[in-house]
Amino acid sequence: MFRYTSLILSLGLLASACVTDQDPGSDENAPGFRWDASTSPPDTGVSSTQDSQISSDGTSDEARRGDGGEASRRDGAQPSLKPFEPTWGVTQSGPYEVGYRTFEVTYQAEADDSDEPRTLDVSLWYPTTEDPEGRGPRYGGIKRRSRVEEEARVAPLTSMPLLVFSHGNGGIAEQNYFQTEFFASHGWVVVAPDHTGNTFAAGTDINYQAGVYRPQDIEAVLDRVTALPEDDPLHGRLSDRIAMSGHSFGGYTTLANTGADYAVQKLEKACEKGNLNRQNLCEVYTQSDTIEAFEDGFLDERIDVAIPQTPGGAAVFREGLEQLEVPTLLMTGDKDRTLPNRIEGDRIWNFMKGEEHRRLNVLRGGHFTFSNMCDLFGSIDRVEKDGCGEGFVDPDLAQKVINIYSLAFARVHLFDASSRTRAIVDGERTPRGRETFEYRVGAE
Numbered sequence: 001m002f003r004y005t006s007l008i009l010s011l012g013l014l015a016s017a018c019v020t021d022q023d024p025g026s027d028e029n030a031p032g033f034r035w036d037a038s039t040s041p042p043d044t045g046v047s048s049t050q051d052s053q054i055s056s057d058g059t060s061d062e063a064r065r066g067d068g069g070e071a072s073r074r075d076g077a078q079p080s081l082k083p084f085e086p087t088w089g090v091t092q093s094g095p096y097e098v099g100y101r102t103f104e105v106t107y108q109a110e111a112d113d114s115d116e117p118r119t120l121d122v123s124l125w126y127p128t129t130e131d132p133e134g135r136g137p138r139y140g141g142i143k144r145r146s147r148v149e150e151e152a153r154v155a156p157l158t159s160m161p162l163l164v165f166s167h168g169n170g171g172i173a174e175q176n177y178f179q180t181e182f183f184a185s186h187g188w189v190v191v192a193p194d195h196t197g198n199t200f201a202a203g204t205d206i207n208y209q210a211g212v213y214r215p216q217d218i219e220a221v222l223d224r225v226t227a228l229p230e231d232d233p234l235h236g237r238l239s240d241r242i243a244m245s246g247h248s249f250g251g252y253t254t255l256a257n258t259g260a261d262y263a264v265q266k267l268e269k270a271c272e273k274g275n276l277n278r279q280n281l282c283e284v285y286t287q288s289d290t291i292e293a294f295e296d297g298f299l300d301e302r303i304d305v306a307i308p309q310t311p312g313g314a315a316v317f318r319e320g321l322e323q324l325e326v327p328t329l330l331m332t333g334d335k336d337r338t339l340p341n342r343i344e345g346d347r348i349w350n351f352m353k354g355e356e357h358r359r360l361n362v363l364r365g366g367h368f369t370f371s372n373m374c375d376l377f378g379s380i381d382r383v384e385k386d387g388c389g390e391g392f393v394d395p396d397l398a399q400k401v402i403n404i405y406s407l408a409f410a411r412v413h414l415f416d417a418s419s420r421t422r423a424i425v426d427g428e429r430t431p432r433g434r435e436t437f438e439y440r441v442g443a444e
Helices: 048-053 061-065 177-185 212-223 249-257 262-275 279-285 288-296 314-324 346-351 371-379 381-388 395-414 419-425
Strands: 097-107 118-128 147-152 162-164 189-193 238-247 305-309 329-333 354-362 438-441
Touching: 061 329, 097 177, 097 212, 118 177, 118 212, 118 371, 162 177, 162 212, 162 249, 162 395, 177 189, 177 395, 189 212, 212 238, 212 249, 212 279, 212 288, 238 249, 238 395, 249 314, 262 279, 262 288, 262 314, 279 288, 279 314, 305 395, 314 346, 329 346, 354 395, 371 381, 395 419
Parallel strands: 097 147, 162 189, 162 238, 238 305, 305 329, 329 354
Antiparallel strands: 097 118, 118 189, 354 438
16 A cells, blocks of 8 residues: 655644544443443343353453454464454453554546546454564554554354444545554444545645545455455455444535435525535535436445444535434544534434434543544644544543444444444443533433
8 A cells, every 4th residue: 555655644623633642451441431330230142041151251261362262273274263252341452462464456437537547545454363473564654563464364153243433534445544453453343434525635625526536445445345256264254243433524425425415406505505615615515416426326235234433514414414324323522623512523423213223422522532533643733633642532542432432333233233332322321420521321
C-alpha cells in the first residue's frame, strides 16, 4: 500500500476523526471503568454448559490460546479448523493476536466524471495465533504498531464475521486502529479502504464528489472480499455476517450503504433557493448523473449492522433516514465542533425510526475522539481543539466505551448473544463512569 509521507490533514464539514494504543488488559480493571455491583459480572459470553471449562478469570483454555487446542503442534502442519464462536467477553480484548495485510481493488464507478477505473488501497486485519515480533506495520507511514504482525498466518477459524470500516474526509484506512484491532482480536476480519481522492494525500478541501464514490468503494471491497481466490488464506473462511462502521464522512457512507434514502427533491429546492450554506455541495449533488445515483441509492443488502460515528448527512438524507431498517448504533459527541449535534447528530437521530436503533452520545466527546487522530495528529491545533485537548473526555475511556458498545451491538444482531451482552445493548447493564456518556434505546 502506498504510504503517505506528507502529513496533510483535511479538516472540514465532513472530516475524519482520537484515541491511544489499545491496552490488551481487561477493560473492567481500567480506572473509572468498573461494572456496577448491582449488575452481572463482566460478560464471558459463555453459556452455563461451558462453565466447567472456564478459568477463574472467565477464560476457557481453548479461547485463551485461540488456536482450537492446537498450540502444542510445532511441526509446521496446519492445525484443524474450528468454527468461529463469539465466546469472549466484550469488555476486554479477545484471545487472538492481530494480523495485517494490504491489497488493491480496482473497479469502474458510476456517476464518474472520468473513464478511468478507481483503484483503492485496502487494509485488512484478521486474527492470528502468531506472536508479534515487534516491528509491525506503520499506519499511514506514521504510527508503528509493534503488536500487530504483518502477513501472519490466519488463526485456524472458519465462518469469521466481517467488519468493513470507512474513514473520514481526508483520513486513511487505518485511522481507527483502536477499533479495527479490537475486532480482529475477537476473531473478526476487518477491511478498510483508502477512499481514493479523499485521503490525506488528496489535500485539505472537502471533496463532496466523494459522497458518490464512497458507497461504491465499499460495495467493490465487499465484492472482492466475499469472493477471494482459492489461493488466498481467507478463501472460504468468512461468514455472510457483516457489520459496517465509519467515522464522519465514513459515518455518512455507513448510512448510505445501509439504506438511508436521499432527500433529492428537498436538496434540489434548498440549493435553488440558496437555503443551503454549502455551495460546493450543491454544485456536486445537483448534477444529473449524481441525482440519478442518489435516486437509486446505495443500499448493500449484505450489511446487517451499522455503526456510524459522528456522521454527517442530515441535510442530504433528512426523512430518508426513516428508511433505515438495518439495526443502527449512532455514535456522537456532545462537544463535536466539526459536525455539532445540533446540526448533525441530533437531527439524524430524530429522523431515524425503529426500536432496534441505539444512540451512544459521549459527553465531553469531540469529533476526533472517535478515532486515533489525537494519537496521530494531536499536535495540530484544529485536532486538539476538537477532541484531544483539555476539557474533553479521557480518550482511553472513550475508546473502551466505543469498543464495548460496538462489539456488543454487532454480536446481538449477528449472533445468539449471551444475556449479559444483550443487557448492555438494551441499556440494562452499564459501567460505572456512566457520567461520561448518554445511551438511548430505540428511535421513536
